[in-house]
Amino acid sequence: MKLIPSTPRETKSSAERRLFDRLRTAFEPDQPFEPDQPFQRNQPSGREQAPFEPGQHAPLTAFHSLNLTRHAYKRFGEIDFVIVGPQGILVLEVKGGGIACHAGIWSSRDRSGTLTRLKESPFRQAEWAMHGLRSRLESALPPGIVGQFLWGYGVVFPDCDWSIEGAEWDQPMIADARASRNMTSWLSALYRYWQEREGRRRAPASADALAQVIGFLRPEVDVGIPLHGVLEELETRVAALTKEQMALLDIVDANARVLCSGGAGTGKTFLALELARRWAASGRQLLLACQSPWLKHWLETRFAIPGVSVSVANTVRSAARRAGVDRFDALIVDEGQDLLSLDRLQALDGILSGGLQAGRWCFFHDVNHQAGYFGQPDPAALALLESCAAAKMPLTRNCRNTRQIMGHIQSRLGLAMGTRGTGDGPEVVGHQVRSSEEAARLLASELDRLMGRGGLSPSEITILSPKPFADSTAARLSGKHTAELIELDEFALRHFPPAKVSFAEIVSFKGLENEAVILIDLCQAGQAPRSIADQYVGMSRARSLLIVISVVADRRNKE
Incomplete structure (x- = not known):
């Protein structure tokens, strides 16, 4: 018999674990079935009770520890075992140890002699679990699926011999210590019993109905983390990285002129903006320059900072006039590789107080140059910046890309x-x-x-x-x-x-x-x-x- 899961769920019940192993070996090839015979109440076991065709193996699946979100009267319920096959669906309740019932109160006693009071009769527990499972399937599956199956329940007492008769049960509903050793025979008899109780011989459920029931009870699930979930986690990491890089700004503050180099994604624009906030907060009139008009519009709109003017290199004079100054107190350049030409540096030199040689500036540029967009970088332009006693600060930590x-x-x-x-x-x-x-x-x-x-x-x-x-x-x-x-x-x-x-x-x-x-x-x-x-x-x-x-x-x- 196929068991789902293939190993027993975590449980304190040794009785459930033993039954799990016995179900695994039930209906093996060395246990063939004979033609159907009428159910005989007094025969505890035997091949003549099997309700299957000759030579066939029962295509049964057993589910261990199945949780129910709908129960006949509980908010949640758990079924020890559910047996599903084209012959029908059986719900099994397992009670290990000794079993007793006095004045309508049921109890079990473990091997150490500890007595545990049961909330209800094991038979009533199995019956209500069966009704709850059927109701759940009927609400979830298309009409006509659940009605194809024979329904029944049974109780397994694997540690005691049970010969007591009562109004709540018939003997075939019980697998005691002897009957539970041969689950093939007992389950065959249990199917026959419920078929006789129904009073008619029904055709086996269709393969489609069987697949839908099994698929719903324990669907095969392989749900990956959605991309949006991955991206949210990465955003958290990026926030942590940028906090790390904030510490680098202390180096910039300690130097009047800084050449800050780093590849794409190393946080140059982020640091440029934070540096602009710091310098502007000290009362300086600051120019934040770049070459791309797109980047210029994005920066001045999304990061409007009092005292900070944003401009492309060829309009820096206009930016100074709009700011009401002849020269800016400090200069920050983003995407500086686009401005590495002597003509563009000359324009920046003319609007910075003290010029490039003596003024306060920070030049962020990409070590990979991103060449080909605004002309090839001029080595002489980079040499000019280096000659201004500029401190060099390399950025090596990528805080954008995975x-x-x-x-x-x-x-x-x-x-x-x-x-x-x-x-x-x-x-x-x-x-x-x-x-x-x-x-x-x-x-x-x-x-x-x-x-x-x-x-x-x-x-x-x-x-x-x-x-x-x-x-x-x-x-x-x-x-x-x-x-x-x-x-x-x-x-x-x-x-x-x-x-x-x-x-x-x-x-x-x-x-x-x-x-x-x-x-x-x-x-x-x-x-x-x-x-x-x-x-x-x-x-x-x-x-x-x-x-x-x-x-x-x-x-x-x-x-």
């Missing part, structure tokens, strides 16, 4: 991503396609997966492409996916993330991030500097989940 994302970028591009990361997250998903149509179908499928069983909200998903929207795979989406998608621009960044799935060109999304990123329209063959920058920037924008869809050229099409 280990899986970091490892994928490092192995694919060979670029440093910092150490440790935010912990384990979902594996990076990579797809290779040979046509834009196939890429669009795959993109739609991934969006359905993330927002379906993944449990992510549209606002947590950003699609990035090296191409403008009109030329990208995202433009080929249709139906609901089009309605769920918004194309970002520098003004839309004021309310990032939006309520919809967002799309952006990689170059414009520098310095920004989202929980899940789907990177599309990459060309496997391209390893030019711009292609490397697209991959590096695009992949590193994902905090927790990264999906990459690459287009592989099909040589057959070219031929």
Whole structure:
């Protein structure tokens, strides 16, 4: 007989454990059945009582320690064993030790002589459990399923001989010390007994009905942690990491000029903003400069700090006029690799009190340069900053990306991503396609997966492409996916993330991030500097989940 679970549940009852082992060996191949014979009350055992066809094995399943959320009169109940087969459903109550009933009060006595009063008759307990189980199945399964089964119950007293007659039971309902040694014979007799009680011979339940009952009683469950649950846990880790990096600001405060370098995800923008708050709180007029208009709009909207002006490098003079100053007291540069040219540094030098040589500034830049977007970094520009007696502060702790994302970028591009990361997250998903149509179908499928069983909200998903929207795979989406998608621009960044799935060109999304990123329209063959920058920037924008869809050229099409 098949038992679920395959090992007995934790129980203090040695009687249940013994019965579990006896049920396991019941109806084995060496115990064939003879044709049906009428039930004979006085025969305790024997093959003639088996209600099965000749030579068949009983396709029975036994459930141990089944909890009921509905009981005939209890709020919750537990059934020691339930036997389920096409012949019917039997509920078994097991009482070990000695059994007694005096003045209507039932009790059991264990081997040490301890007497335990039972709340009710074992027979009544089994009967009510049977009714509760039937009611639960009838409410959960389609009509007509439960009615296919014969229903009955029995009580097992494996430690005592039972020959007492009473109004509450018939002898076939009881498996005492002798009868319980041969569960094949006793269960066969118990099925026959309840069939006789019903007064008619019923056909076995269908295979579908049997599968539905078994599936409901103990469903096979393999529920993974949903993506939204994984992401919530990662957010907690990120908060802890950023607190660690806050301590680095003490180093900046101790130095007038600092070159702070780190790869994507090492917390440069976070530290730049916190440093801006500190310096502005001391009464300084501060300029926070970057090169990307998108990043500029996002910073000045989401992190409006009194005394802090945010500007792109070519409009710093206008920013000073708006602030009512000729020069700023201090300068912070984010995404500084985009400003590593002598012309741009000259513009910054002219609006900083004391200039770059003697003024107070902190320059955050990426050691991997993210080259190709705003011109190649000029080594002379970096040398100029280093000549200003600037302290160097490397950031090595990645506080944005999971280990899986970091490892994928490092192995694919060979670029440093910092150490440790935010912990384990979902594996990076990579797809290779040979046509834009196939890429669009795959993109739609991934969006359905993330927002379906993944449990992510549209606002947590950003699609990035090296191409403008009109030329990208995202433009080929249709139906609901089009309605769920918004194309970002520098003004839309004021309310990032939006309520919809967002799309952006990689170059414009520098310095920004989202929980899940789907990177599309990459060309496997391209390893030019711009292609490397697209991959590096695009992949590193994902905090927790990264999906990459690459287009592989099909040589057959070219031929």
